[in-house]
Amino acid sequence: MTVRLRPPRDDRGISAIQTAIIMPIVLTVFVAALQAALWGYARNLAQSAAREGVSAGRLYGAGPGAGAAQARSHLDRNAGNNLTGRAVSTAGSGPDLIRITVTGRAQSLIPGIPDLPVTAEASGEAERWTLPN
Numbered sequence: 001m002t003v004r005l006r007p008p009r010d011d012r013g014i015s016a017i018q019t020a021i022i023m024p025i026v027l028t029v030f031v032a033a034l035q036a037a038l039w040g041y042a043r044n045l046a047q048s049a050a051r052e053g054v055s056a057g058r059l060y061g062a063g064p065g066a067g068a069a070q071a072r073s074h075l076d077r078n079a080g081n082n083l084t085g086r087a088v089s090t091a092g093s094g095p096d097l098i099r100i101t102v103t104g105r106a107q108s109l110i111p112g113i114p115d116l117p118v119t120a121e122a123s124g125e126a127e128r129w130t131l132p133n
Contacts, residue, residue, distance in 0.1 A: 035110070038106050038107060042079075042105075042116075043106070045075070045082060046075075046086070046103070047122070049074040049100075052071055053088065053100035054098050055070070055124075057098035057124075058125065058126050060126075064093035064098055064099075065090070071100050075102070083104040083105070084104060084105050085104050086102065086104035087104070089101040096126055096128070098124055099123040100121070102120045
């Protein structure tokens with residue numbers, strides 16, 4: 001009985017073919033995971049800016065303008081190039097409610113694909129003095 005130490009001749013080059021088939025799939029999954037992480041980070045930045053804006057706008061006598069200014073300041077300090085085309089809106093705010101909406105775009109890693117939209121909103125009741133019952 002003979003034991004072969006080498007694969008048969010017709011199997012030569014099969015690992016190169018397997019690599020050529022598998023590597024594009026692996027790279028696509030890797031780039032998709034990176035893109036999802038970038039979008040998630042940009043959304044996190046927008047959400048934290050909206051929360052900071054609501055916290056500042058809720059203070060007694062502050063109002064929506066102070067909240068929007070705080071949200072913009074937070075984005076200027078922390079967002080860098082991770083959230084582009086950003087805008088802060090106080091639409092929906094009133095005397096009793098502060099609502100801050102932050103919009104922007106997360107950068108795309110793939111050329112030709114537009115940047116991904118990001119929107120985050122936070123709201124809270126404005127602080128006010130009340131009289132005891």
